[in-house]
Amino acid sequence: MRLVLVGPPGSGKGTQSDLLVKRLGLVEVGTGDILRLAIKQRTPVGVQVEPLLKQGLLVPDEIVNKLVAELFRGPNRPECFVMDGYPRTYAQAVAFDALLAQEMMNLDGVINLAIADDEVVRRISGRRCCSNLPACGVCYNIYAKPSKVPGKCDKCGSDLVLRDDDKEETVRRRLQEFHKNTAELLDHYRRKKLLREVSATDPVETIYANIVTALNQSAA
Ligand code: AMP
DSSP, X not given: OEEEXXXXXXXXXXXXXXXXXXXXXXXXXXXXXXXXXXXXXTOHHHHHHHHXXXXXXOOOHHHHHHHHHHHHHSTTOOSSEEEESOOOSHHHHHHHHHHHHHTTOOXXXXXXEEOOHHHHHXXXXXXXXXXXXXXXXXXXXXXXXXXXSXXXXXXXXXXEEOOGGGSHHHHHHHHHHHHHHHHHHHHHHHHTTOEEEEESSXXXXXXXXXXXXXXXXXXX
């Protein structure tokens, strides 16, 4: 199974990716995680993109396209995958199509996780992520999925933090960016008959079941 998850920050892309990884054995490719790791490791790309992530702005297409291409052309190329946060623009979708064609791979479906902006802001203000990167980085939510000990990661015990890019002002900017770029991206996949809409406001297990059903429809 090879799929792309599209949705604004806070739509539950990460949660659904985790389930798809655990249950279907997919490899998660999260460009946000790749970029945050580059920042933490102070690589040249990391230094370049840090101010953009802090402001909630998109990283230029060429940079993310190159990072994804390096991954897919490298020795650890994922065979079955869920893309979490890439492609995010029409230009990225075109570059990803070309990359997959070169690698003789097809997408099985593109899932659009639909949710209203105000619900996104409410959800994200409660998000807390493990500060131990890249070793852990698990995210919790003080409303929906709290850690057992407040402020501490269940998995590794490290401090949980509100990420800079999860602050309300940043979230609003990220939502603006998301809407600006997504219409064309979704149209592209709609034309290719790969797009499936799933409501992101249902319980986690319902959303997961709806994604699996939608992907089976794609394959039909
Ligand atoms: P995420 O963890 O997916 O919400 O991404 C966090 C931030 O990383 C975004 O706000 C962007 O600044 C950057 N980013 C992640 N993926 C992409 C992408 N495909 N294109 C451009 N910027 C990205």
